[in-house]
Amino acid sequence: MNKIANKQVICEVLMEKAKEDRDVVVLCSDSRGSASLAPFADTYTEQFVEVGIAEQSLVSIAAGLAKCGKKSYAASPACFLSTRSMEQVKVDCAYSHTNVKLIGISGGVSYGALGMTHHSATDIADMASIPGLRVYLPSDRFQTRKLMEALYQDNDPAYIRVGRNAVPDIYTEDNCPFEMDKATVLGEGTDIAIIACGEMVDAAVKAAKVLNDEGISTGVLDMYCVKPLDTEAVIKAAKAAKAVIVIEEHTTIGGLGSMVCQVIAANEPRKVTCMGLPDAPVITGTSREVFDYYHLNCDGIVAAAKQLLG
């Protein structure tokens, strides 16, 4: 079982870049430990800015730095970054078009029993609704690395959400197909197409194996690029299949499921089941317990697929 969290990989990539590029700047809001960015803060002291527990100025300061030529990476818990700083993201990053990469750490229900204040179950909806802001939820450590390397190359703002804990590998070091803003196809299916992002890709892959073994032809799209959504891949997968399942660690309102439904309804109508978190504070538990309670797991997807196919 992999023990390296995606956020640790982000730190590794940023340290590699910072070594060669003094314009790489990391900002934290008393979050260097939780973001696994302490090694960066200790090594590149001149390229690290601590703002204290102040998520609004975290984002504005990052934007000011970016306006003066820096490549800003602002890391803070996704719950605060996506809502407390939402207006700074909208105005200072997206509207002013500054090169700020917003790293939402411990996203979704990573903080488990800490409650709704610490959950970011609406961050996709919040961030994706901002004009010009891209939203990415990588599925594993290998894809996280590819994504961060790709993002380093551009000058546009983006929001990246990763979880708190290490997650199972989907890919390997040698086999991690990645094309920027294109979903990664993890098998094609003629019965069911599963579209997943972030930590839910693992459940999708496991469910696809169970379904395929039972003779239900199932494909999986790793839609790490929630915005811009890879609409071509969505249409292709829907066209090949009889029905579609979208699964995300997010409320079903305004997230990946909503976006996929818009595309499918307009282009290739199919029945779609959107699996996600409820429109309510989630139950108390670890993230695994929360997922299981809401059937956001292999068994839940298998059951949903069978129900869709009648």
Add this chain to the structure above:
Amino acid sequence: MNLKANSYRLRQDILDIVYRAKTGHIGGDFSVTDILNVLYNKQMNVTPENFHDPDHDRFVLSKGHSVEALYAVLCQKGFFPREDLKTVSQYLSKYIGHPNNKVNGIEMNSGSLGHGLSVAVGMAIAGKMDKRDYRVYVVMGDGELAEGSVWEGAMAGGHYKLDNLCAVIDRNRLQISGTTEYVMNQESQEERWATFGWHVISVDGNDVDALDAAFEEAKTVKGKPTLIVANTTKGCGVSFMENKAGWHHRVPTEEEYQQGMAELKEKEAAANE
């Protein structure tokens, strides 16, 4: 340049912009005019030619609703042709009712209050990181000081000892619902900012010489950012607009326009004598 006369010259352009556009925030435009005039025509190293040079001085208008005053100053400075002023707030114009950086000469978009100071802090930190000599200026309104995010920026500016940063409060004591003291008390700014680690200067914010001296003093301060409390008059320059909250964003009638223009021309002429 005769800065005093130029302030009245600029106010005529502002009155023209607001009267033609039939929208704008003329009261705050007139209180901040002298500050922008001194910054752009005396203090700041910024021109259309060096605007993309990494060493130019940075400016953020955090009280973005005073954009008409900024348009007048930038236009006079040659950032865009005078013809463009006629399009302010018109259909499809890039000259909208708040600053946006599609307009030449504007760094950052603003309009929502309480953002500019922290953005300026970021710009100042970047200057320190790169050991560049540029200075960063930001102008806030006094009503804006009720925004909590202002104080996040104030804290960071003091913490990082950003002596390349100079913030200005356009202290005209009026906001849309009445006096600042009625809406949310903003007295003792001098003490408030000093406790956040800032060097504080309080001046007549409609006196170009006093402003110039304050900006000069700010440049000599080491190890802390400077906050200038510019005590201004809302609607400054046009008698019937002065100190009237109603002129926060009222559009003058034709008669008011003519009277205001006549007063401003007269004051410009007197300043030139």
